[in-house]
Amino acid sequence: MPMLNLLPIFAPMQAESTVLTPPLSTTYEAVIGLEVHCQLLTNSKMFAADANAFGAEPNTQVSVITLAHPGALPKANRVAVEYAVRMGLACGSAITRRNIFARKNYFYPDLPKGYQLSQDKGPICVGGQIPVRAKGFDGTLRDTAIQLHHIHLEEDAGKSIHDIDPNATCLDYNRAGTPLIEMVTEPCLRSADEAGQFLTEVRRLVRYLGICDGNLEEGSLRCDVNVSIRPKGVTELGTKVEVKNLNSIRNVMRAVDAEFRRQVMLTETGGRIIQETRLFDADLGQTAGMREKETMNDYRYFPDPDLMPVVISDAWLANIQAGMPALPRDLYHKLTTQYGLPDYDAALLTEARELVEFYEAVCAETPHYKAASNWLMGPVKAQLSEKNLRDRQFPVSATALAALIRLIDEGTISQTAAQTVFGLMVEQPERSPAELATAQGLLQNRNTNDLQSLIDGVLAAWPDKVEQYRKGKKNLLGLFVGEVMKKSKGSADPKLVNQLIMNALS
Amino acid sequence: MKVDTETLYKIAHLARLKVPPEEEGQLLNSLNSVLDWMEQLNEVDTTGIEPLTHMSALDEVDILRDDVVKNQLPRTQALVNAPVHDEQFIKVTKVL
Numbered sequence: 001m002p003m004l005n006l007l008p009i010f011a012p013m014q015a016e017s018t019v020l021t022p023p024l025s026t027t028y029e030a031v032i033g034l035e036v037h038c039q040l041l042t043n044s045k046m047f048a049a050d051a052n053a054f055g056a057e058p059n060t061q062v063s064v065i066t067l068a069h070p071g072a073l074p075k076a077n078r079v080a081v082e083y084a085v086r087m088g089l090a091c092g093s094a095i096t097r098r099n100i101f102a103r104k105n106y107f108y109p110d111l112p113k114g115y116q117l118s119q120d121k122g123p124i125c126v127g128g129q130i131p132v133r134a135k136g137f138d139g140t141l142r143d144t145a146i147q148l149h150h151i152h153l154e155e156d157a158g159k160s161i162h163d164i165d166p167n168a169t170c171l172d173y174n175r176a177g178t179p180l181i182e183m184v185t186e187p188c189l190r191s192a193d194e195a196g197q198f199l200t201e202v203r204r205l206v207r208y209l210g211i212c213d214g215n216l217e218e219g220s221l222r223c224d225v226n227v228s229i230r231p232k233g234v235t236e237l238g239t240k241v242e243v244k245n246l247n248s249i250r251n252v253m254r255a256v257d258a259e260f261r262r263q264v265m266l267t268e269t270g271g272r273i274i275q276e277t278r279l280f281d282a283d284l285g286q287t288a289g290m291r292e293k294e295t296m297n298d299y300r301y302f303p304d305p306d307l308m309p310v311v312i313s314d315a316w317l318a319n320i321q322a323g324m325p326a327l328p329r330d331l332y333h334k335l336t337t338q339y340g341l342p343d344y345d346a347a348l349l350t351e352a353r354e355l356v357e358f359y360e361a362v363c364a365e366t367p368h369y370k371a372a373s374n375w376l377m378g379p380v381k382a383q384l385s386e387k388n389l390r391d392r393q394f395p396v397s398a399t400a401l402a403a404l405i406r407l408i409d410e411g412t413i414s415q416t417a418a419q420t421v422f423g424l425m426v427e428q429p430e431r432s433p434a435e436l437a438t439a440q441g442l443l444q445n446r447n448t449n450d451l452q453s454l455i456d457g458v459l460a461a462w463p464d465k466v467e468q469y470r471k472g473k474k475n476l477l478g479l480f481v482g483e484v485m486k487k488s489k490g491s492a493d494p495k496l497v498n499q500l501i502m503n504a505l506s
Numbered sequence: 507m508k509v510d511t512e513t514l515y516k517i518a519h520l521a522r523l524k525v526p527p528e529e530e531g532q533l534l535n536s537l538n539s540v541l542d543w544m545e546q547l548n549e550v551d552t553t554g555i556e557p558l559t560h561m562s563a564l565d566e567v568d569i570l571r572d573d574v575v576k577n578q579l580p581r582t583q584a585l586v587n588a589p590v591h592d593e594q595f596i597k598v599t600k601v602l
Binding site: 044 | 522562566568585
């Protein structure tokens with residue numbers, strides 16, 4: 001392959017801005033598969049009773065089982081099994097009834113036993129899919145269902161810390177034995193956007209199901225991507241490269257793009273893609289090869305003789321099914337039909353389970369469904385992100401917000417005053433909106449005599465503008481209304497003021 | 507199945523064992539005699555029989571644990587057997 005005519009295509013040399021232009025971007029397509037690990041939100045570990053919690057002092061959440069003391073016998077966590085089944089049911093997977101745990105053997109300091117307990121043959125969930133709306137390879141938005149190969153249960157390894165001691169690697173086994181589900185997709189994704197949307201949907205699902213907190217930065221949700229390329233129209237798969245070290249959804253998308261570009265560039269310049277694991281460097285926006293392993297991994301899986309098979313009976317499965325919370329797509333449907341919300345509102349409100357639950361609680365006390373939606377999408381969401389209230393109780397109750405909506409609807413306070421009252425409700429949640437509005441003098445002034453004197457004062461202060469208005473500059477009306485509202489300290493009913501001024505100037 | 511020299515060194519590597527060349531012949535012999543002995547099982551017709559993964563009774567399943575925290579080790583005890591440690595961590599030769 002001649003390199004010469006390719007240079008302008010790949011220029012400039014700065015990696016991330018290297019954009020493939022046609023025809024290369026249309027000659028090849030990316031084939032992407034994802035492996036997503038979710039740390040389950042159980043109290044204790046997968047096969048031992050030590051605590052499963054993030055951020056504890058190093059090596060304080062360990063037991064003889066986790067540390068592989070001789071003779072220690074593991075026992076599977078019932079709740080972890082149920083959480084895995086929940087995810088499978090949410091994705092429409094087939095649930096494996098007889099589950100065997102296997103040992104995956106390898107040596108690494110973060111793995112005390114010398115093997116990881118995992119599932120080899122017969123993962124707990126088989127097949128299934130997650131629907132997403134994403135930009136496909138050609139950039140057009142499409143609805144597609146990302147197919148799952150399987151979901152299996154396993155335990156996490158400990159943590160190696162390389163930057164505390166210059167002469168040694170420090171080991172913290174708090175994370176060792178933490179329950180994980182690993183979701184493996186089919187190689188059916190075709191674009192970075194599909195990968196990003198899929199992960200966003202997985203994160204939302206696990207949060208709705210209450211099985212994982214979905215935090216990529218803390219590593220409770222982790223994603224490795226497998227990327228290969230092939231000329232368009234070819235069905236055979238190319239050599240796949242695994243990319244690791246991705247700690248945000250954005251970096252997953254960047255890594256897919258970077259790896260696709262690298263493989264196309266390599267192929268076009270006569271290079272050969274080798275099967276390897278590469279690390280993504282977020283600063284450079286590039287992937288780099290890891291050191292070659294001395295020998296191919298050979299994990300020598302075999303069934304763990306210490307762990308009895310876990311059999312999921314019809315009764316147990318029915319019980320898990322009955323305990324399933326409503327899924328985002330069910331609630332989306334409910335919001336658009338039962339509450340008559342536009343698609344946009346329904347999509348936004350179902351982003352988080354807490355948000356939609358709060359919305360339904362508000363709607364239980366007000367018939368103004370759209371107004372409630374506007375409050376949640378606007379001021380409430382702004383407060384939530386500003387105060388980072390995700391894990392804590394939002395101070396304003398659904399009842400109080402419904403009461404505020406009622407005050408506006410009755411004309412007791414104006415929309416503008418309601419914003420002020422809402423701000424006060426966040427600070428002083430123990431006081432009712434009516435009480436706060438009264439205390440702040442924000443009750444809407446509908447007294448025509450009071451307003452008339454304010455209007456007279458404003459018009460007298462702006463004789464030249466009044467003149468211009470009368471000569472046809474009708475947009476000055478807004479100025480007069482604004483001045484009157486200011487003088488009333490926001491307590492006037494703007495509609496009424498509008499009417500009164502027009503009358504005064506006619 | 508026969509274990510050849512290459513396989514022997516591969517198994518040794520996976521187990522992180524160093525095989526002195528003079529022990530090579532003896533190890534090959536004993537590994538192969540174990541495998542030959544196990545080969546006899548191939549004479550049994552297992553058509554239609556599910557693989558047996560566990561030796562205990564078939565109804566001994568679902569030995570599960572409730573999701574309750576207990577039996578944690580105090581850190582001093584957790585670290586005491588490690589050849590190298592400080593008051594927080596177990597330490598090993600740098601791996602990065």
